[in-house]
Amino acid sequence: MDYIILSVTLLAIGIVGLVTKHDLIKMLIAVEMLTAAATMNFVVFGSMMDHSLGQTFSILALSVDACVTAVALALAIAIYKKLNIRDVRELSEVKEETRVQITDSVEED
Amino acid sequence: MWFETILAIGMVTSAVLAIYLKETVASVLSLSTMMILLALLYFNLNAPFAALFQLALGTGTAAIFLLAGDSLTTKRNEKTSLKTKFAIIIASAILCVPVLFGSIVTPSFMQSVELSLSETLWDLRVVDVLAQGLVVLTAALGVAILLYEERRRK
Numbered sequence: 283m284d285y286i287i288l289s290v291t292l293l294a295i296g297i298v299g300l301v302t303k304h305d306l307i308k309m310l311i312a313v314e315m316l317t318a319a320a321t322m323n324f325v326v327f328g329s330m331m332d333h334s335l336g337q338t339f340s341i342l343a344l345s346v347d348a349c350v351t352a353v354a355l356a357l358a359i360a361i362y363k364k365l366n367i368r369d370v371r372e373l374s375e376v377k378e379e380t381r382v383q384i385t386d387s388v389e390e391d
Numbered sequence: 392m393w394f395e396t397i398l399a400i401g402m403v404t405s406a407v408l409a410i411y412l413k414e415t416v417a418s419v420l421s422l423s424t425m426m427i428l429l430a431l432l433y434f435n436l437n438a439p440f441a442a443l444f445q446l447a448l449g450t451g452t453a454a455i456f457l458l459a460g461d462s463l464t465t466k467r468n469e470k471t472s473l474k475t476k477f478a479i480i481i482a483s484a485i486l487c488v489p490v491l492f493g494s495i496v497t498p499s500f501m502q503s504v505e506l507s508l509s510e511t512l513w514d515l516r517v518v519d520v521l522a523q524g525l526v527v528l529t530a531a532l533g534v535a536i537l538l539y540e541e542r543r544r545k
Contacts, residue, residue: 299409299410312410334508349527
């Protein structure tokens, strides 16, 4: 079995999830999957080379990934508390409405 | 060989389930299953430290974060239909085929250098480790600021 194909398959599933899903939490799950697939390559190539550098990089990547998840989740919670929105399509609509309001106020001035 | 095959099938199936199940809790549990199988794969590849980090951060911390996020943001209840579940199983089966039977010719790598993990971490990549500490600190500060702003508004 080829681990690279497994990694590419997981990456593809993650990309499809990121593109097709509109829920913020689901998108975060897809991002987690993408990073896991990318990190897997470090360990696989490190194991093929019989070198501990792959493990080192994977540990660094996993720590940074946990930080990314924490910040993204804090942003999602902040957006939900402020706008009561969990769907990115609704968030885009709010963005458009805000833009129109700003443009109108600038034209009035 | 059979152990790796079971791990690969399990990982692909749980990944598809994590994306396409409508219940968020079930999605997070599927993602955790995928991460546990990934950790087992790392153990199998003689990378125990990476496996432990994967179990602690990838499985534990990420699942807790996501479940906390889901509980703090309410959403209307949706159930996965039987048709969707059937489609998920078919998609998983199709995606398992290239994983099990595909092959890519990889070039032979340079000769290995005998170094322990601690030597690699502290002698070769010490700048990375320090930068990682900075990233973790910045992330903690960012989360604290975001949540403090929300509390102040209330």
